[in-house]
Amino acid sequence: MTNVIPLPTRKDEAWRYADLDALARVWGDVPQGPERIIVPAGETLSKQIVLPVAMSGVSITDLDVVIEAGATFALHLLATDADYGRMSVNVLLHEGAHFEMGGAILGHADQTLEIVTSVNHAHPNATSNQVVRSVLAGHATGSFLGKVAVARHAQKTDASQSVKAMLLDRTATANAKPELEIYADDVKCAHGATVGELDKAALFYMAARGLPPSIARKLMLQAFIADAFVSLEDDAARETIETRALAALEGLA
Amino acid sequence: MLKIENLHAQVGETSILKGLSLTINAGEIHAIMGPNGAGKSTLAYTLGGRPGYDVTEGSATFDGQDLLALEPHERAAAGLFLGFQYPVEIPGVSNLQFLRESLNSQRRARGEEPLSGAEFIRLAKEKAGLLKMDMDMLKRPVNVGFSGGEKKRNEMVQMGIIDPKLALLDETDSGLDIDALRIVGEGINSIMRKPDKAVLLITHYQRLLDLVKPDFVHVLAGGRIVRSGGAELALELEEQGYEAVA
Ligand SMILES: Nc1ncnc2c1ncn2[C@@H]1O[C@H](COP(=O)(O)OP(=O)(O)OP(=O)(O)O)[C@@H](O)[C@H]1O
Ligand SMILES: [Mg+2]
Numbered sequence: 001m002t003n004v005i006p007l008p009t010r011k012d013e014a015w016r017y018a019d020l021d022a023l024a025r026v027w028g029d030v031p032q033g034p035e036r037i038i039v040p041a042g043e044t045l046s047k048q049i050v051l052p053v054a055m056s057g058v059s060i061t062d063l064d065v066v067i068e069a070g071a072t073f074a075l076h077l078l079a080t081d082a083d084y085g086r087m088s089v090n091v092l093l094h095e096g097a098h099f100e101m102g103g104a105i106l107g108h109a110d111q112t113l114e115i116v117t118s119v120n121h122a123h124p125n126a127t128s129n130q131v132v133r134s135v136l137a138g139h140a141t142g143s144f145l146g147k148v149a150v151a152r153h154a155q156k157t158d159a160s161q162s163v164k165a166m167l168l169d170r171t172a173t174a175n176a177k178p179e180l181e182i183y184a185d186d187v188k189c190a191h192g193a194t195v196g197e198l199d200k201a202a203l204f205y206m207a208a209r210g211l212p213p214s215i216a217r218k219l220m221l222q223a224f225i226a227d228a229f230v231s232l233e234d235d236a237a238r239e240t241i242e243t244r245a246l247a248a249l250e251g252l253a
Numbered sequence: 254m255l256k257i258e259n260l261h262a263q264v265g266e267t268s269i270l271k272g273l274s275l276t277i278n279a280g281e282i283h284a285i286m287g288p289n290g291a292g293k294s295t296l297a298y299t300l301g302g303r304p305g306y307d308v309t310e311g312s313a314t315f316d317g318q319d320l321l322a323l324e325p326h327e328r329a330a331a332g333l334f335l336g337f338q339y340p341v342e343i344p345g346v347s348n349l350q351f352l353r354e355s356l357n358s359q360r361r362a363r364g365e366e367p368l369s370g371a372e373f374i375r376l377a378k379e380k381a382g383l384l385k386m387d388m389d390m391l392k393r394p395v396n397v398g399f400s401g402g403e404k405k406r407n408e409m410v411q412m413g414i415i416d417p418k419l420a421l422l423d424e425t426d427s428g429l430d431i432d433a434l435r436i437v438g439e440g441i442n443s444i445m446r447k448p449d450k451a452v453l454l455i456t457h458y459q460r461l462l463d464l465v466k467p468d469f470v471h472v473l474a475g476g477r478i479v480r481s482g483g484a485e486l487a488l489e490l491e492e493q494g495y496e497a498v499a
Binding site: 199200201202204205206207208209210211212213215219220222223224226227 | 301302303304324325326328329330334335337340341342343344345346350351352354355356358359362394411415
């Protein structure tokens with residue numbers, strides 16, 4: 001099936017950090033249009049997505065989610081196995097709905113990985129919480145673009161984003177770009193973003209107790225990305241995605 | 254056990270240790286005192302192998318091997334323990350996980366069997382009990398949200414679990430309340446006062462030395478040991494100050 005939708009351009013805000021050259025090579029083959037998910041009123045749905053491995057090296061997942069009144073959707077993402085990987089999520093929240101998202105971006109070499117979300121608080125009393133943790137080595141680029149839109153009558157909206165990146169090499173790049181469009185006045189929108197390196201004082205402290213640098217780094221990185229998955233309530237599911245993430249971390253160093 | 258000869262070290266571009274010599278034998282407790290900025294912590298960090306602390310001259314041998322040639326974690330496995338003046342917080346990593354990984358890394362490096370989870374918990378409970386620290390604190394992330402005194406007490410729990418040959422304790426007494434000081438002093442005695450172990454206490458106060466009686470007291474000033482004596486030297490210092498004594 002040939003693709004009729006035109007290739008995105010960098011002018012399109014949601015694609016500003018994308019690897020468009022890689023995308024152009026596979027554009028005819030990538031699945032068109034998002035996967036649609038509807039969480040019925042009052043229900044709770046939890047989903048974990050690990051970016052799939054693609055022969056072409058380009059891997060894209062695209063979700064379009066409607067969370068109906070009083071429903072909760074918990075989404076946990078792991079972006080790691082792609083030269084160019086993109087996970088995009090478009091969410092519409094109805095009254096009193098909740099969207100919980102945790103994402104980890106773990107890249108090295110020349111990987112370009114991104115999580116792009118658009119969370120639309122179209123009705124009152126809905127809440128959303130997005131936590132993204134990136135660990136980037138080599139020449140990798142990891143990006144989070146998070147748009148939050150609050151409609152005029154969506155009072156008592158509570159939307160928060162916490163975005164932290166850890167660069168293992170100075171040559172890696174982290175982008176964090178929040179975009180807030182708020183038309184209601186009684187809302188809480190919190191956003192925090194930091195980029196850092198492994199704490200050298202902590203690494204020496206751990207070495208002074210006998211931990212070889214490889215294990216010390218592993219413990220610290222494991223703790224760092226755990227933030228992305230704490231909100232996953234099902235222990236078995238959390239363990240599954242964390243195990244995948246840990247394996248990816250081992251491959252970064 | 255530890256023989257430091259003519260040690261010169263710099264931090265960045267600044268020379269801090271300028272020809273320091275000190276010998277510590279098994280079974281001995283030494284105290285180093287000295288004015289702020291004299292280089293006491295620098296000595297501890299240099300012996301521990303902290304990156305950025307460069308030895309430009311001199312030597313340090315530990316049980317006959319060249320200490321300065323070892324990586325920091327290898328120095329720990331060889332039996333060196335550093336009690337930090339400012340213990341570091343490690344968010345998200347629990348004390349128990351940290352200490353179990355640390356101890357077992359050391360044991361593997363020495364060719365010993367790692368401890369099982371149950372064996373480790375038994376050991377941790379015993380040492381936490383010795384230092385009167387609540388086990389719940391050991392479940393918390395390393396030093397995160399601990400008070401100054403709790404951090405110092407935690408250093409001693411760690412020392413108890415790791416059971417080193419030589420402990421360099423950098424102002425472990427600072428920040429402890431009166432009861433905690435006594436508990437920590439007794440802890441140091443019970444863990445380290447043994448014929449095959451040795452301690453170097455860095456301190457500003459006689460109070461700790463009343464509890465952990467040193468065999469030798471040294472004054473470090475300007476990057477060198479400028480005076481050495483017995484336990485009485487500390488009393489003399491307390492009365493007369495560094496200027497008069499050193
Ligand atoms: N990173 C650094 N760069 C430059 N100078 C440093 C650095 N770290 C320490 N120093 C200097 O080295 C000197 C010795 O510091 P050190 O911490 O060893 O002193 P100390 O004897 O432990 O003092 P205190 O009793 O206050 O703990 C001080 O003058 C300090 O300012
Ligand atoms: Mg000091």
